[in-house]
Amino acid sequence: MVTAAARILAPTPAENSGEVEGIRLEVGDVSHAFAFEGKPLPVLNHVSFSAAPGEFVALLGPSGCGKSTLLRLVAGLDHPNTGRVTADGADIGTPDPSRILVFQDPTLYPWRTVEANVSLGLEARGILKAERHRVAQALALVGLSGFESAYPRQLSGGMAQRVALARALVNEPRLLLLDEPLGKLDSLTRITMQGELLKLWQRARFTALLVTHDVEEALFLAERVIVFSDRPARIAADVKVDVPYPRHRGDPRLAELRHHLLHLLGLDETW
């Protein structure tokens, strides 16, 4: 990580080329339901919010409340029953490499090496030959240079998730959709990776949408935390995290906000 961290701290003009213009995301009055045992199961209930270009927004709520569904809609993998999802004003109809989803599981292709996994997006779009150098850059960014020829089964959980991040970042996404990407990591790796995620975002300035049910994680990373109710998910609160970066986990203002968020989630008595 040393090299990647050093580069982020002192970016040279050439390396700033990774910087992109984040997407302006609008979710307008979206409702969505699944068919479950023949009956519609509503998961999203009149959800509206927007994210400014380059903003880091966390979606916080109880598990199974429909946050992941929302991410799939934004990714273009599913279409909302009612309401609109737009990127820079244009309706999102199909998946696009400018909006990339990172899952809770790294879901690397086990038959591909680390390098081939990271190359996936470039290969799928037929630009791998011209843009191959970006693969090495992305791997360096997540601190995995030297692991190019390893297979996913040889990686630890944290390393695999880093590869998944590199696989997303190599496409220079303008919107990164993170579906509990650190949810399955041990708590120490998780803290490390939160810091790395933040650096990646600060370096590239994509818009980030992070689904999480970890209050501390939301507060440490995001500029805004949108709190969802239980299913069918409504927006219960939209909380601005008015703490400048770099943040410190022990910051009293973060603790205050944490109390507030737990209160909103109905977990007040645990404070």
Place this chain on the structure above:
Amino acid sequence: MSTALETLAARPRAAGRLPHLPLLGGAALWLAGAALTFALPDHNEGLTEIARTHELVVLQAGVGLLLAFAAIGLPWLGRVGRITAHWAPWLALGAAGLAAWELVTAKLGLLPLPFFAPPQGLLEVYLDDWPRLGISLWHSVKLLAWGYVIGAALGVLTGISIGWWQQASYWIHPVLRFIGPLPATAWLPIAFFAFPSSWSASVFLIALATGFPVTILTWSGIASVNKDYYDIARTLGASERFLVLKVAVPAALPHIFVGLFMGLGASFAVLVVAEMLGVKAGLGWYLSWAQGWAAYANMYAALLVMAVMCSSLITLLFRLRDRVLSWQKELVRW
């Protein structure tokens, strides 16, 4: 097996000092067998005369001497030496088995000739009839290759189609369910008059027998691919062609290889039946021809060649799989 080889390699025997004892024992047994074959008179009371006894002695003694050299020269033999050393107990057992076989057939006549051929009977077949056996082997391999390759290719394509496209599944699946479980050999009488030659009929039958398991396993492989793999690829801008060729097929390959393995086994069965009943060439034909002439030694000899052929082809398939699926952690070794 590789671990056993490594253990042997890890503690090399002191060069030139002590010969490898299991190999030496094996050598002794082979030489003893040769002595037995040479010293005891043949029990020549049956209808068929026992010949080639001297060649058998030479063979047994030859193997014994080679093993004796190997036992002494093991440190200089490298990889070949390690493999020989690994199989030393089996080589010893082989010597004992061969000697016992020789005793109960050629020497003591406990098992009736000609139904139970003595070892030299097989040796006689290999020495005298090798051109016919060789041509039969060639015909079998050729027929099998045509049928198997066509069947496997069609099976993979069909499996991918029904695993991927709803329409293909709708039309092909019922046909597969109805016809697939039928043993390919049941088609034999129809195939032999429906096709212009018994050879093309056999290719069809072998392809049919191969195609069914390959189709089913490919299909189930495609169906069991983690759906997230597709979502990942789609968000990264993959076309449907990319999803099929670069996601679905590689993910299904472990299943496909199981299908290819099962198909190969099925193809052997059909090959032998087809050659016994219709095709006028091949090892199956050789077997039934030998049976017609009551040439039992020839039957055993052909059976042995057939076993070596089938085993080699399976080994070849497993080697291919190990190469293609090297990313998998644990594979069953053949």
